[in-house]
Structures are given as structure tokens and as C-alpha cells.
Amino acid sequence: MRQASRGSKLLLCALAAASFSASALAQSWPHSTVTVVVPWPPGGPSDIAARPIAKRLTEDLGQPFVIDNRGGGGGNIGSAVVARAHPDGNTLLITSSAPIVINPSLYKKMPFDPAKELTPITNLLRVPLVLVANPAVPANNLKELMAYIQSKKGDFSYASAGSGTPQHMTGELFKSVTHLDMTHVPYKGSAPAISDLLGGHVPIMFDSMIAIMPHIKSGKVKAIAISGDKRSPLLPDVPTFAESGLPQVVSYAWYGFFAPAGTPKPIIDKINAETLKAMKAPEFQRILADTGSDYVGDTPENFAKFVKEESVKWSKVVKESGATVD
Structure with missing residues (x-):
């Protein structure tokens, strides 16, 4: 019994020393x-x-x-x-x-x-992501955009900041929920993707508000929907995907x-x-x-x-x- 008691005391001392050492560290x-x-x-x-x-x-x-x-x-x-x-x-x-x-x-x-x-x-x-479109795209809300994409019968693409990014995966989440046929066009970062969107080389893209906000404010792109669970104070007039009929599309970077x-x-x-x-x-x-x-x-x-x-x-x-x- 004494031996067991002594062993227990040694263990407690060792644990206390380790705890003190971690705290001191x-x-x-x-x-x-x-x-x-x-x-x-x-x-x-x-x-x-x-x-x-x-x-x-x-x-x-x-x-x-x-x-x-x-x-x-x-x-x-x-x-x-x-x-x-x-x-x-x-x-x-x-x-x-x-x-x-x-x-x-x-x-x-x-x-x-x-x-x-x-x-x-x-x-x-x-930060929520925003689905934006080139002004030439004949759609001003999500319902119109989905109808337009469907009418293209697979001849439609969307851009992202790169494969595996939240932007890309949010696009794939959107595709999965809507069963729309779109081709992913990955770029090496937001900047070149936005450049091609502004130039009309790609019709839409998903991007974080951090990167795309200046172009929304300038009117160079149209904001269609936001992926957060509520509207953003920076874009109070842009509905969420849930408000637009797609509650499954909630995504943040x-x-x-x-x-x-x-x-x-x-x-x-x-x-x-x-x-x-x-x-x-x-x-x-x-x-x-x-x-x-x-x-x-x-x-x-x-x-x-x-x-x-x-x-x-x-x-x-x-x-x-x-x-x-x-």
C-alpha cells in the first residue's frame, strides 16, 4: 500500500511539474x-x-x-x-x-x-460570396439568370479565382443544387478572372465581396445574389440565394x-x-x-x-x- 501511495504521489508530482512547465512556457x-x-x-x-x-x-x-x-x-x-x-x-x-x-x-x-x-x-x-454577371448578360435576378443558363444548353461558363477556392466550390454548390450545365473556368486569382469578366470573355463569376465590391459599385458588373445567410449592409439591395429560392446555397470565404x-x-x-x-x-x-x-x-x-x-x-x-x- 505504501509503495502504491508513493507511486501515486510521484505521478501527481510529475503531472503538476508538467502543468507548471506548460504554464510557464x-x-x-x-x-x-x-x-x-x-x-x-x-x-x-x-x-x-x-x-x-x-x-x-x-x-x-x-x-x-x-x-x-x-x-x-x-x-x-x-x-x-x-x-x-x-x-x-x-x-x-x-x-x-x-x-x-x-x-x-x-x-x-x-x-x-x-x-x-x-x-x-x-x-x-x-465574408459572403457574390454571384455577379457581365452587364451584357440578359438577366437582372437569379430566376432570370437560371432561365438564361438553361437556354444555353451547356454552352455557358462561369469563372472563379482558381480550382479548389471557395469561389469555385460555391459555383459547384450552385450547379449541384440547380442541376444547371455550366463549365468551370479557373483563373490564377481573382484579378485575372475579374478582368475577363469585365471584358465579356466569361459571363458570370462567384467572388468574395472583398475583391468584387469596387466593380459592383462602379456598375461594371451586376450583382445577382449573395451567398450569406443574410443580406450584406454593403449590398442591401442584393438578395441572398435563400431569398431568391435557393436556401441550400449558403457559403462563405x-x-x-x-x-x-x-x-x-x-x-x-x-x-x-x-x-x-x-x-x-x-x-x-x-x-x-x-x-x-x-x-x-x-x-x-x-x-x-x-x-x-x-x-x-x-x-x-x-x-x-x-x-x-x-
Whole structure:
């Protein structure tokens, strides 16, 4: 009995020491430069979330948070760098949803497993997508557009910012729900897709409000419907897909904060708390308002649950559409 009691005490002491060590580690973190990988080229929507967050964390925590843009592979290359990084809180990831919840179903071979190799910290923002049309398209609402697409008998295309992007998958969700025959035309980013839309080379596209808003305001494209669950204050006259008769079409481009799996929980919790504080600051609130985004700061646990739900949703869309990039 004494031996068992002594063993129990030793175990409790070891657990207490480990707990104290993790807590002390979190208190001292960060003790050097923190690299925040954005797995997309500079200037993209992920940067809109990443750069103000990194700036504020630098100011509040007293160590540099440096953005490292590593584009390529639909976001897989930069994300894999973080997945393989030492889990000490010094290498983090801010990315759109694609490499986390879309690519695992879209790519036959992934360089990392987001469900096993990354730990969710918090959602940073979510922005609805807008279905827009070139002014020459003879439709001013979703019902008219669907009738027009049907009349083309397969001779119709839609553009997106690239294969596997939320823009592409929202188009596939729309196709799946409506059973319309459309050809996907992927581009390398929103800018060239928008350019061809404005030039009349493609008739419609799905894009985030962040990228397409200036062209809607200038009248160069027509906004047909928005993919959020409610109308946007920036586009109060544009109905949702649900209001237009397609309640199944709800989609957001969202951007999240992740760390390598195995990062100590106290560090994850500290990053979460400091990030939520940064998100409530006036600078980030202005970004949300300017881009039509929702505030979605959350606990790591709730964000992890949301990521799992999104993975199931987009896996189904990929399977039904037959989409692939391989």
C-alpha cells in the first residue's frame, strides 16, 4: 500500500511539474520572432486578415510577428510548412478555408493532413460570396439568370479565382443544387478572372465581396445574389440565394488562424486570447466593415468543431461535382 501511495504521489508530482512547465512556457511565449505563414501570394484576401493581426500582436506581445507569404499548390505548400514546424508557437498559419477543408477532398495526394497536423486557434473573419454577371448578360435576378443558363444548353461558363477556392466550390454548390450545365473556368486569382469578366470573355463569376465590391459599385458588373445567410449592409439591395429560392446555397470565404499540432494548450489559449483582443480593436473592426465581413472570433474548441463541419460540407460538394485538380 505504501509503495502504491508513493507511486501515486510521484505521478501527481510529475503531472503538476508538467502543468507548471506548460504554464510557464505560455507566460514566456513569445520569446523570439514569430513567423506567420500565409500560403498565398502577397496582397490576397488572406493578407487582409493576417497583416493587421500580426501588427497588433507585435505591438501587444513585444516580439515581431512576421508575415511569410508562401504561395503555390492551392495553399498546400505554405500550409504544409506549418504542419511540419516545431510546435512551440513560433510558426503559425493564417489561411483561407481551401487548404483546410476543401483540398483534402479535391487533391488525390495531400502533402499534409490538416485534421491531424494543424490545431485550430480561431476564425478571423468570414465574408459572403457574390454571384455577379457581365452587364451584357440578359438577366437582372437569379430566376432570370437560371432561365438564361438553361437556354444555353451547356454552352455557358462561369469563372472563379482558381480550382479548389471557395469561389469555385460555391459555383459547384450552385450547379449541384440547380442541376444547371455550366463549365468551370479557373483563373490564377481573382484579378485575372475579374478582368475577363469585365471584358465579356466569361459571363458570370462567384467572388468574395472583398475583391468584387469596387466593380459592383462602379456598375461594371451586376450583382445577382449573395451567398450569406443574410443580406450584406454593403449590398442591401442584393438578395441572398435563400431569398431568391435557393436556401441550400449558403457559403462563405473564411480565414482562420492555426498552429502545428502538438503546440501546448496554454500557448494556443494565449494566442487565442491575444488575437481576439486584436480583432476587437478599431483597426480590425474597420476592416470587417469595409469588406462586409462578420466578426467570428471564437474559442479553439468551437473553431475546431466548425472546421470539421465545413470539411464534411465541402467533401460532399466535391464528391457530387466530380471536381479535381489532379
